[in-house]
Amino acid sequence: MTIRVLVADDQQLVRTGLRGLLERDPDIRVVAEAGDGREALRLTVELRPDVALVDIRMPELDGLELTRRITTDPDLTDVRVVVLTTFETDQYIFEAIRAGAKGFLTKTVSREELCRAVRVVAGGEALLSPSVTGRVIAELSRRPDPARSSPERLSALTVREREVLAMIASGRSNAEIGEALRMSPLTAKTHVSRIITKLRVRDRAQLVALAYETGLVQPGAGGVPPGGSAAR
Numbered sequence: 013m014t015i016r017v018l019v020a021d022d023q024q025l026v027r028t029g030l031r032g033l034l035e036r037d038p039d040i041r042v043v044a045e046a047g048d049g050r051e052a053l054r055l056t057v058e059l060r061p062d063v064a065l066v067d068i069r070m071p072e073l074d075g076l077e078l079t080r081r082i083t084t085d086p087d088l089t090d091v092r093v094v095v096l097t098t099f100e101t102d103q104y105i106f107e108a109i110r111a112g113a114k115g116f117l118t119k120t121v122s123r124e125e126l127c128r129a130v131r132v133v134a135g136g137e138a139l140l141s142p143s144v145t146g147r148v149i150a151e152l153s154r155r156p157d158p159a160r161s162s163p164e165r166l167s168a169l170t171v172r173e174r175e176v177l178a179m180i181a182s183g184r185s186n187a188e189i190g191e192a193l194r195m196s197p198l199t200a201k202t203h204v205s206r207i208i209t210k211l212r213v214r215d216r217a218q219l220v221a222l223a224y225e226t227g228l229v230q231p232g233a234g235g236v237p238p239g240g241s242a243a244r
Contacts, residue, residue: 015134016043018061020052020078021096022070026119030065033123040130049073053081056091062134065117067096068108076107083112092133109221112214114138138217163226168210174228176203180216181223 019030019042031042043059046052050072056064064082068075079093095108095116108116114133117126132138166174172193179189190200204216213219223229 013039015040015063015130016059016061017041017130018044018046018052018055018059018064020046020049020064020070020075021067022047023067026067026096030126033126034130036123037127037130040127047071049075049078052078056082056088057085060088061091063130064091064093065096065130066093066113076111079108079111079113092136094129094133109217114215114217138215138220163228165211165222166226166228169207173203173207173210176200177207177219177223178229180204180207181220181229 017034017040019027019034021027021030024047027045027047031045034040034042043061044055046055048071049066052064052066052070053073066075066078070078073081075095079095082088082091082093092114093112095113096119097108097116098119115129115138117129121129166177169177175193176189179192184192186200186204187197189195189203190197193200195203204219207219208215211219211222213222
């Protein structure tokens with residue numbers, strides 16, 4: 013099945029480059045390009061792409077507002093947003109995740125990472141690649157007065173659920189979590205679903221933001237909270 017992608021960025025060169033990289037994959041087709049957020053929203057409503065690659069800073073509507081409008085429109089529930097960012101705009105990344113973005117990419121990603129991201133998000137999962145997520149979170153942590161959620165937000169979680177959450181934040185899949193904690197992928201998936209329900213978040217992408225905001229894990233950590241164990 014062909015994955016249909018919309019690319020929204022105010023720089024023509026970036027749009028052309030992304031199109032060229034994506035369309036080298038026979039399963040991905042760029043159905044539209046947009047140079048500003050309002051045009052991107054119009055084309056999204058009209059074409060209903062599977063994935064929208066959205067730059068943070070755009071005229072008319074910025075990437076955050078565009079993401080909110082897409083993810084809150086009941087007619088666009090099948091459109092999944094991936095935010096494109098640079099380190100100059102990374103302070104917005106948690107806002108993007110809260111707005112409903114399924115993941116984010118830096119504009120320096122390789123073609124393989126870009127195409128993998130599109131496939132992962134089109135398949136209904138959040139993009140939590142450590143090679144991308146870790147770099148962005150590390151940069152955020154070095155900035156003064158980062159927004160933080162209270163650690164008490166995690167009080168409803170069991171010790172095991174905290175371990176699972178930390179591994180989600182490190183970018184591990186359900187299969188990898190299961191292997192590390194000696195449980196089946198299905199059991200790992202059940203833990204993830206319970207954590208999402210308990211913390212009242214939308215998806216795995218928001219779990220990543222929450223894990224770092226509450227201090228459960230730190231940039232560069234191996235994905236296991238203090239006092240936890242990698243396997244039992």
